[in-house]
Amino acid sequence: MKIYITSVFVDDQEKALCFYTDVLGFRKKHDIPMGEARWLTLVSPDAPDGTELLLEPSGHPAVPPYKTALVQDGIPAASFAVDDVRAEYDRLRELGTEFTQEPLEMGGVTTAVLDDTCGNLIQIVQGA
Template sequence: MRIKLNSIVVDDQDKALKFYTEVLGFRKKHDLPVGVYRWITVVSAEGPDDLELVLEPNANPAAQTYQKALFDQGIPLTAFEVDDLAAEVRRLKGLGVAFTQEPTPVGAVSIAVFSDTCGNLIQLYQPT
């Protein structure tokens, strides 16, 4: 059993695709129509091409409630590993990304948290 696909709910697929590719630097892998929505996946430019993140529309009321509850409580929906947290935070701030938590050492990692502009908080972490 392998993890090949993971989803993140977003409030706007177009805005999410732009943010995840143009700001975070992921590459679009799939963008296919599925009814009124799209099947959009992105992959890391630095990682394996077979690990995909789905930019899933939050059209389901349960997804909207879950997404809002996590955001309101300051809980990141997912986390991405980086090699140099301080440099990545500087780069993203230079692109206008709003951080809700500055780089902070927590046990065996340092973390920072930002808003993805699509209804989610995302954690970046660097192993120490």
């Protein structure tokens, strides 16, 4: 068994698409209209046939309180691996990305946490 698709709930799919592609560097894989929403998935440019990230609309009534609780407690909705957290932190800051946690070393792992502008905290991690 392996992970095929994972999702992150977003307040605005178009805004999320721009952030996740233009800023974070993911590539769009599927964009299928489904009424008012879309089946919108992204992949890493390094693994175009790998795990897909679904930018899922936050329309279900349970989602807003869930997302709010995670953000208030500082819990990331997703974690993405990078080769160099410090370099990625600097690159993303240059693009205007806001971080809630600067790079932090914990044993053999370095992490930082950013705001995805769509209602989520996202962790970047090196050395996991």
